[in-house]
Amino acid sequence: MDTNEKNIFCCQGAWTQTENIKLQRKLAAFQPARGERIIIDGSSIEMLDSVGALLLSHFSQHWESLGYTIQWRGFSETHEEVFSLVEEYRVENPPLPPKVSLAWVYNIGLKSARFGAQLLAYLSFIGAICYEGLGWVKAPLKIRFRSICYNIQTSGTNAIFIIALLSFLIGVVLAYQVGVQLRNYGANVFVVDFLGIAILREFGPMLTAIIIAGRTGSSYAAQIGTMKLTEEIAALQTMGLSPIEVLVLPRITALLIALPLLVILSEVTGLIGGMIMSKAMLSIEFKDFLHRFSYAIDLQTFLIGLVKVPVFAALIASIGTFQGFQVKDSAASVGEHTTISVVQCIFMIIVVDAAFSILFNKLGL
Numbered sequence: 001m002d003t004n005e006k007n008i009f010c011c012q013g014a015w016t017q018t019e020n021i022k023l024q025r026k027l028a029a030f031q032p033a034r035g036e037r038i039i040i041d042g043s044s045i046e047m048l049d050s051v052g053a054l055l056l057s058h059f060s061q062h063w064e065s066l067g068y069t070i071q072w073r074g075f076s077e078t079h080e081e082v083f084s085l086v087e088e089y090r091v092e093n094p095p096l097p098p099k100v101s102l103a104w105v106y107n108i109g110l111k112s113a114r115f116g117a118q119l120l121a122y123l124s125f126i127g128a129i130c131y132e133g134l135g136w137v138k139a140p141l142k143i144r145f146r147s148i149c150y151n152i153q154t155s156g157t158n159a160i161f162i163i164a165l166l167s168f169l170i171g172v173v174l175a176y177q178v179g180v181q182l183r184n185y186g187a188n189v190f191v192v193d194f195l196g197i198a199i200l201r202e203f204g205p206m207l208t209a210i211i212i213a214g215r216t217g218s219s220y221a222a223q224i225g226t227m228k229l230t231e232e233i234a235a236l237q238t239m240g241l242s243p244i245e246v247l248v249l250p251r252i253t254a255l256l257i258a259l260p261l262l263v264i265l266s267e268v269t270g271l272i273g274g275m276i277m278s279k280a281m282l283s284i285e286f287k288d289f290l291h292r293f294s295y296a297i298d299l300q301t302f303l304i305g306l307v308k309v310p311v312f313a314a315l316i317a318s319i320g321t322f323q324g325f326q327v328k329d330s331a332a333s334v335g336e337h338t339t340i341s342v343v344q345c346i347f348m349i350i351v352v353d354a355a356f357s358i359l360f361n362k363l364g365l
Contacts, residue, residue, distance in 0.1 A: 007032045009059075012044040015052025023052065027059050038063050043074025053079075053086040125322045129252065132244045147250035148257075155216040155251075156258025160265065162215070163208055167266035170203060171195065171273025179281050188282040192289055195274040196297035201305045204267035206353050209312035212259060213345035217320035220251055221341035224324025225334040233325075243325075252317040259313040260306060267305070304365055308356050315348050 009030055015023060032038050040056065042048075060070045075083075136143050178194050224247055227233050233243050271293075278284040323341035327333045 007037060008039045008041055010041045010044060011056070012046075014047040015045055015055070016047055016049045017051040020051055020055075023055055027055060030059075032063070032068065036067075037069045037071055039071045039073050041074045042072070042076075042079055045075070045079065048079050048082055050082060050086050053082045057083065057086060121326075122319075122322055125325070126318060128244050129248055129318065132242055132249055135245065136249065142245075144246070144250050147246075148254050151251050151254030152258050154219075155212065155255055156262060159212065159215055159258075159262060163211060163262050163266050164269045166211060167204065167207065167270040168273035170207060171199065171270035171275075172277045174198060174203070174270075175274035175277035176281060179278065183282060188278075188284060189288075189292055191274070191278055191282060191284070192292040193296045195271060195278075196293055197301060199267050199270040199274070200297065200301050202353070204270055205263050205305045205308050205312065206349060208259065208263045208266040209309070209316065209349045210346055212255070212262065212313075213316050213320075213349060214342050216255065217316045217345045218338050218342045220317065220320030221323040221327075221338045222334060224321055225327030225337055228325065228327050229329065229331070229334065248317075248321045251321060252314060255313040255317045256310055259316075260309045263306065263309050267302075300365065304360060308353065311352055311356075312349055315352065316345050319345050319348065 009032075013019070038060075040060065045052075064070055174195060175191055179188070179191050182188055182191055224233070227247070233247075236243050236246055275284075275286060275289045278289055279286060320341045323337040323344070327337050
C-alpha cells in the first residue's frame with residue numbers, strides 16, 4: 001500500500017445524531033501525513049444516519065480543498081444510499097456578509113433583492129388572478145357561488161360583532177377627546193361635524209379594513225398555507241383545477257362584497273357611540289345631533305370614504321392568499337407567512353389611504 005497509515009481515517013461505532021459532538025471532535029483531531037490520498041474506511045461502522053453522513057461529506061470536502069484525493073472504502077450499499085440522499089437534499093449555506101465596516105450596505109442590498117423578488121412574485125400573482133377572473137367574465141357559469149357565499153359568511157357575517165363593538169368604542173373615544181376641547185370654547189355642536197367627517201371619510205373605512213386584515217387576511221394565509229402543507233393544492237392541480245380559481249377568486253369576490261357592508265355598519269355604530277357620548281358629556285340631544293349631522297355632512301363625504309373600500313378589500317384578499325402560497329414545508333412557515341400577511345396588509349392599507357387623501361386634496365374633495 002502506497003498510502004501512509006496516518007492517511008487512513010477509520011470510522012468505528014455509531015455515526016448518528018446522538019454522537020454528533022464526539023464525532024466532530026474525532027474529525028477535527030485527524031491530521032494526515034503528507035501525501036496525495038486519504039482513505040476513509042467505513043467497514044467498522046455499526047450505524048449511520050444523515051447526520052453522520054453529512055459530517056463525513058463535509059470532512060471529505062475539506063481535505064479535497066487542500067489538495068488531497070479522497071478514497072472511500074468499506075461502505076455498504078445501505079451507507080451509500082444514505083450518502084446519496086444527503087447529497088441530494090443538502091442545502092448550501094448562504095453566503096456570510098463581509099466582516100467589514102460596510103456590512104450594513106450588504107444587508108441593505110440583500111433585503112432590497114429579497115423585496116424585489118417578492119414584489120415581482122406578487123405582481124405575477126395579480127396577473128394570474130386577473131387572467132382567471134376574465135375566465136369568470138367570459139363564462140359566468142364557472143363562478144363558484146357556493147364558495148363565495150361561504151366566504152362572505154366567514155369574512156363578513158362572522159365579523160359583525162367585533163366590527164360593531166370596536167367602532168362603537170372608537171366613536172365614544174373620539175367624541176370624548178374632541179368634546180373636551182370644544183366644550184372649553186362653547187362650540188359643543190361642532191362635535192357632530194368632526195365625528196361625521198372623521199368617521200365617514202377616515203376612521204370607518206380604515207379601522208374596518210385593519211380589523212379585517214388581522215382577522216380575515218391572516219386566516220386566508222393560514223388556510224392556504226395549511227392546504228399547501230397537506231398537499232391539497234397539489235391535488236387540485238393533479239385534477240386539472242386552478243388553485244387561483246378555486247381558492248383565491250372566491251375569497252377576493254366575497255371580501256369585495258362583505259367589506260363595504262361592514263364599513264357601513266362600522267360608520268353607523270361609530271356615530272351611535274359618538275351620539276351617546278355627546279349627549280352624556282355635551283348635553284346634545286339625539287334629535288339635535290341628527291339634525292346637525294344632516295345639515296353639516298353631505299352624501300359626497302360618505303362616498304369619498306366608501307370609494308376606498310374595494311381597494312382595501314382587494315389588497316387584503318390578494319396579500320393574504322399570496323402569502324399562503326409562499327408557505328414552505330413546515331408549520332413554522334405557516335406562522336411566519338401569516339404574520340407577514342397581517343403586517344403587509346396593514347402597511348398597504350395605511351399607504352393607500354394616505355395616497356387617497358393626497359388625491360382627494362388635489363381634486364378639492
